[in-house]
Amino acid sequence: MKPSLKIVKIGGKLIENEALLNSFLDDFVQLNGPKILCHGGGNKATEVAGKLGNETKMVDGRRITDKDSMEVITMVYGGLLNKNIVAKLQAKGQNAIGLCGADGNVLISKRRPVKEIDYGFVGDVVKVNSDFIANLLSPGIVPVFSAISCTEEGVLLNTNGDSVASEIAIAMSKLYETRLYFCSEKKGVLKDISDENSVILKMDSEKYKELVEAKVVTDGMLPKLHNCFQAIDRGVKSVLLGDSGLLKKNSIHTKIVK
Amino acid sequence: MKPSLKIVKIGGKLIENEALLNSFLDDFVQLNGPKILCHGGGNKATEVAGKLGNETKMVDGRRITDKDSMEVITMVYGGLLNKNIVAKLQAKGQNAIGLCGADGNVLISKRRPVKEIDYGFVGDVVKVNSDFIANLLSPGIVPVFSAISCTEEGVLLNTNGDSVASEIAIAMSKLYETRLYFCSEKKGVLKDISDENSVILKMDSEKYKELVEAKVVTDGMLPKLHNCFQAIDRGVKSVLLGDSGLLKKNSIHTKIVK
Numbered sequence: 351m352k353p354s355l356k357i358v359k360i361g362g363k364l365i366e367n368e369a370l371l372n373s374f375l376d377d378f379v380q381l382n383g384p385k386i387l388c389h390g391g392g393n394k395a396t397e398v399a400g401k402l403g404n405e406t407k408m409v410d411g412r413r414i415t416d417k418d419s420m421e422v423i424t425m426v427y428g429g430l431l432n433k434n435i436v437a438k439l440q441a442k443g444q445n446a447i448g449l450c451g452a453d454g455n456v457l458i459s460k461r462r463p464v465k466e467i468d469y470g471f472v473g474d475v476v477k478v479n480s481d482f483i484a485n486l487l488s489p490g491i492v493p494v495f496s497a498i499s500c501t502e503e504g505v506l507l508n509t510n511g512d513s514v515a516s517e518i519a520i521a522m523s524k525l526y527e528t529r530l531y532f533c534s535e536k537k538g539v540l541k542d543i544s545d546e547n548s549v550i551l552k553m554d555s556e557k558y559k560e561l562v563e564a565k566v567v568t569d570g571m572l573p574k575l576h577n578c579f580q581a582i583d584r585g586v587k588s589v590l591l592g593d594s595g596l597l598k599k600n601s602i603h604t605k606i607v608k
Numbered sequence: 609m610k611p612s613l614k615i616v617k618i619g620g621k622l623i624e625n626e627a628l629l630n631s632f633l634d635d636f637v638q639l640n641g642p643k644i645l646c647h648g649g650g651n652k653a654t655e656v657a658g659k660l661g662n663e664t665k666m667v668d669g670r671r672i673t674d675k676d677s678m679e680v681i682t683m684v685y686g687g688l689l690n691k692n693i694v695a696k697l698q699a700k701g702q703n704a705i706g707l708c709g710a711d712g713n714v715l716i717s718k719r720r721p722v723k724e725i726d727y728g729f730v731g732d733v734v735k736v737n738s739d740f741i742a743n744l745l746s747p748g749i750v751p752v753f754s755a756i757s758c759t760e761e762g763v764l765l766n767t768n769g770d771s772v773a774s775e776i777a778i779a780m781s782k783l784y785e786t787r788l789y790f791c792s793e794k795k796g797v798l799k800d801i802s803d804e805n806s807v808i809l810k811m812d813s814e815k816y817k818e819l820v821e822a823k824v825v826t827d828g829m830l831p832k833l834h835n836c837f838q839a840i841d842r843g844v845k846s847v848l849l850g851d852s853g854l855l856k857k858n859s860i861h862t863k864i865v866k
Contacts, residue, residue, distance in 0.1 A: 398683075402659050402660065403659065424692070425656075425683035425687040425688045426683060426687070427687070428686075428687040428688075428691045429684070429685070429686040429687020429690070430679060430682050430687060432687070433682050433687075433708050433710055433711075433756070433764060434682070434764070436708075436710045437710040437758050437763070437764050440758060440762050441760075442762075445713060446712075447707075447711045447712050448710070448711050449705075452695040452698055452704075453691075453704070453705045454705050454749060455698055455703060485747075491712060500695050500698060502699075504695040504698050504699025504700075505695065506692070506695050
């Protein structure tokens with residue numbers, strides 16, 4: 351039997367709120383066995399970019415990452431947030447190492463092809479260096495990934511944090527029985543967006559299609575759930591969606607099943 | 609016989625100037641055997657801090673690192689510069705990993721004691737995790753260090769880049785025959801500060817004392833040479849000081865000897 355590995359993705363308010371982050375990291379440190387943490391950037395990058403005078407450019411609701419924006423993302427995701435999370439884990443007695451995709455060539459990506467819109471320095475992961483990750487895990491070190499990948503030509507690219515977590519979980523499934531956790535603001539997928547207590551406890555791909563057609567699942571939840579089902583279809587043992595309490599025992603959450 | 613290990617420190621204009629950095633990294637990649645790169649931050653942190661509206665505070669010519677300054681240093685040194693250097697090395701075919709002191713608990717420091725002046729988030733390295741570094745080196749990975757250390761309580765601290773390189777070289781001397789290279793703007797220690805060709809080719813501690821007394825060695829060169837002699841006295845095999853061409857064959861430089 352393969353050993354177990356947990357991959358946890360955090361983002362949004364959980365990163366921005368110091369107290370929430372600390373409490374979450376306490377739960378994370380308590381998790382048994384090898385584990386990986388992936389983080390997005392919340393609004394800090396937009397805040398820093400604004401102060402630096404770089405206006406965030408959006409087309410059809412999607413961010414355009416120009417050269418200046420990519421500099422800010424490298425500073426904020428790869429530096430400030432990543433190193434602070436690692437320092438917090440060390441203070442809690444959990445050895446950890448902060449990585450972007452360039453470190454150890456761990457997340458190789460391709461720039462998103464330019465069709466009608468050029469999204470700039472944005473890429474999709476095409477290869478995960480799973481042996482490098484396994485070598486870090488074996489002595490008990492937690493790899494902490496910022497959502498930055500790198501092309502074979504050495505260009506750093508902004509990359510969707512959920513996809514990073516999902517691609518890592520899929521790649522590590524060769525060596526481990528992987529469990530993927532997405533922690534965000536919501537307790538899970540909600541039947542009624544205005545009712546925090548309407549969490550759908552279990553969702554298979556049939557149910558997913560139904561809910562998309564019924565427009566219960568919309569907007570940002572669509573790509574997130576796409577990542578979840580991709581993971582399940584490509585070897586990940588289980589995927590859970592929840593809020594900052596997801597790692598606690600008896601948490602309420604959505605479980606994605608095949 | 610111990611295997612050889614080269615530790616190279618870069619800073620100043622060498623980091624700020626893209627073309628100079630690229631050319632230097634080409635030389636660095638050509639160096640045989642295990643190697644480590646350490647970098648400072650040049651003026652980029654001051655530039656970003658200025659744009660963010662944080663004025664750089666100086667007391668008696670020394671920078672005060674308050675909480676906001678430390679955020680900028682973590683962004684610029686730990687993120688932007690560190691990850692770009694790693695990406696450039698990967699593009700040149702050299703596997704590398706970017707680290708700050710919190711990663712793998714690699715550089716443990718203590719906050720500088722407050723006497724007359726509180727320098728803020730500034731620390732001195734008290735422990736280098738040499739086993740962790742050796743584990744990275746053995747499969748041919750180059751560790752790239754930004755000048756940030758971390759206390760045991762998980763507080764990131766701004767740390768002198770020359771000291772970081774020197775402390776790493778000293779700690780690694782248990783396992784390796786270490787050679788330390790300081791690359792900056794000058795070809796080495798100059799007899800006459802206005803004459804680039806007056807490089808002192810060889811310097812022992814006797815000569816150093818003479819030159820300090822004669823005020824040939826002053827200002828920023830004093831702590832740099834202090835680091836050099838500390839290294840030599842505590843087990844480092846050789847220390848060279850030079851400019852961006854230091855790693856080239858037949859470079860002109862200052863060699864520090866016992």
